[in-house]
Amino acid sequence: MSDIFHHKQHIATFDKEDKKYILEYKNFDIENSISLSLPNTQKYYKNEYEIIPYFDIFLPEGYLFEVFKNYLTKNYGYIDDYLLFSILAPNIEGRI
Numbered sequence: 001m002s003d004i005f006h007h008k009q010h011i012a013t014f015d016k017e018d019k020k021y022i023l024e025y026k027n028f029d030i031e032n033s034i035s036l037s038l039p040n041t042q043k044y045y046k047n048e049y050e051i052i053p054y055f056d057i058f059l060p061e062g063y064l065f066e067v068f069k070n071y072l073t074k075n076y077g078y079i080d081d082y083l084l085f086s087i088l089a090p091n092i093e094g095r096i
Helices: 062-076 081-091
Strands: 002-006 009-017 020-025 045-048
Touching: 002 081, 062 081
Parallel strands: none
Antiparallel strands: 002 009, 009 020, 020 045
């Protein structure tokens, strides 16, 4: 599970269960929305088989992805978007 913060305040969690990617808001103030495409509501955002598009922008592509793929496959035995995101997430700085 990855925790999402806005101004050091915990606003949401991002998790993977089986083949579903789930975003759940914990703080329901509209100003704490992650993006316009994922407004802050009390419902879950689910996507099956692929990461929620907003989080896809943080994943590397091309050569850098191949480097991560080789490293993570060697250390974890598999690779998927959530594993890659969870490894990179502590170092991602932005609005959230």
